[in-house]
Amino acid sequence: MELNGVQLPFVPLGGVGELNSRPQRMPAQEPQKPFADILQEEVGKLKFSAHAQSRITSREMNLSTDDMKRLETAVNKADDKGAKDSLVLLRDMAFIVSVQNRTVITALKGEQAQDNVFTNIDSAIVA
Numbered sequence: 001m002e003l004n005g006v007q008l009p010f011v012p013l014g015g016v017g018e019l020n021s022r023p024q025r026m027p028a029q030e031p032q033k034p035f036a037d038i039l040q041e042e043v044g045k046l047k048f049s050a051h052a053q054s055r056i057t058s059r060e061m062n063l064s065t066d067d068m069k070r071l072e073t074a075v076n077k078a079d080d081k082g083a084k085d086s087l088v089l090l091r092d093m094a095f096i097v098s099v100q101n102r103t104v105i106t107a108l109k110g111e112q113a114q115d116n117v118f119t120n121i122d123s124a125i126v127a
Helices: 016-021 035-044 050-058 065-080
Strands: 085-090 093-098 103-109 123-126
Touching: 050 103, 065 085, 065 093, 065 123
Parallel strands: 085 123
Antiparallel strands: 085 093, 093 103
């Protein structure tokens, strides 16, 4: 069987006429964001290391959406000042953050942070 000059190895169930009569429709697609915008959004997000995640879980620390916003704002402020590694104090919690990598390295509850000496940080922020 031949269709538009192309030899077909099969005959469609509905016949060749059905192939020619139906217009091909592409599924509707949502407009996609440019890759640069998506990359910028992902790069700007604050991440938690596996160590920080396990500390948050084991210490039963609950971070609300507002807490996350305040933490991100604190990291942004530290970044604006040129900080590299910061201690962020938020309510009764303390976080050590790699500002350049936008990654929380570890997390402590208030009672665990007491009597501790924090080294290898260049800034502290009260959020």
